[in-house]
Amino acid sequence: MxxxxxxxxxxxxxxxxxxxxxxxxxxxxxxxxxxxKHGDTLIVPDVYRKNVQEATQILEKAGFNVDVRDSIYIDSLAALAVWEQTPAKGSEVKVGRTIYLTVNKVVPPMVKMPELVGLTFRSAEMTLHSLRLNVGDTIYKPDFATNTVLQQLLNGKSVKPGRDIPEGSNITLVLSSGTGSMENPAPNLIGLTFAEAKEALSASNLNLGTVIVDPGVTDTANAYVIKQDPMRKNNLNELQMVRAGESIDLWLFPTKPTPATDSTTPPAQPE
Missing domain, CATH: 1.20.5 (Single alpha-helices involved in coiled-coils or other helix-helix interfaces)
Incomplete structure (x- = not known):
């Protein structure tokens, strides 16, 4: 050859x-x-919000390969549910094309609780959203700083700034509704314990102002109120009026003032 x-x-x-x-x-x-397989194309099915296992079965049965590319946390989405698919649903692609999935995490990541007290509602809302936290309930309470945050609550309890909380948590905001329009006589708090005085203020929609504690006080909750400002009556023995949301300052002493005072008699105060 x-x-x-x-x-x-x-x-x-x-x-x-x-x-x-x-x-x-x-x-x-x-x-x-x-x-x-030129010319052999398929339409990508919709697997949004389906569990990743179910989504994989659907895609592989339709002739696609599947790869879980990324994960994200969405509080309104079930764990391991598909959040995004690439190519998108309805796309016309070749047989055997790989579909990349982004699924929801099982455990939410933790974030630091921000300090919201003193912010306006709008600022607090923006701060929460930037950290992937949600505004839960809004509760209004009389206070002079209208529409500012007075307290931040998680599951009904006060939550301190810097504490680790799950991303997606609902934060309840206690907001100021401003001072009331109606005036009422200042309550008489003289002779009450500090704990009792705080309850009386809360019942009257009044706020606790500055608290001055005598050096001899060892148990603040059971210390006695010996002075308040404003008093129930002024020097002319006239009732002093306050509005809901205003504050009353208190002076605390280790023993109950004597003689015991009523709502009309100014107490004898220690020097």
Missing amino acids: FNSITKRSFRFNLAVVVGLFLFIGVLFFLLLGVIT
Whole structure:
């Protein structure tokens, strides 16, 4: 065979080689569509909010490969549910294309609780959203600083700034509704314990102002109120009026003032 090839002219052999390559090239391009499944396309099904296992089964059954690419935490979405798919639902893609999924985390990440007290409602809302926290209930309480945050609560309890809480938590905001329009006589708190005085203030929709504690006090809750400002009556023995949301300052002493005072008599105060 080698001798027969060598006996032929160089041009003939070159023409045979070129023809052979042309034949292989034409055959390759004819078979390329079959090899690459050119023209075989599928529509990507919708697996949004489906569990990742169910979504994988649906996609693989439809002729796609599946890869979980990323995870995110959405508090309103079930754990391991699909949040995003790429290519998107309804896209026309080739058979065997890989569909990348982003799924919801099982355990929410933790974030630091911010300090919201003193902020306006709008500022507090923006701060919470920036940390992927939600505004829960809003409770209004009389106070002079209208529409500012007085307290921040989680599950009904006060939550301190800097505490780690789950992302997506609902934070209840206690907001100031401003002072009331109606005036009422200042309550008489003289002779009450500090704990009793705070309850009386709360019942009257009044706030606790400055608290001055005598050095001899060892138990603040059971210390006695010996002075308040404003008093129930002024020096002219006239009732002093306060509005809901205003504050009353208290002076605390370790023993109950004597003689015991009523709502009309100013107490005897220690020097």
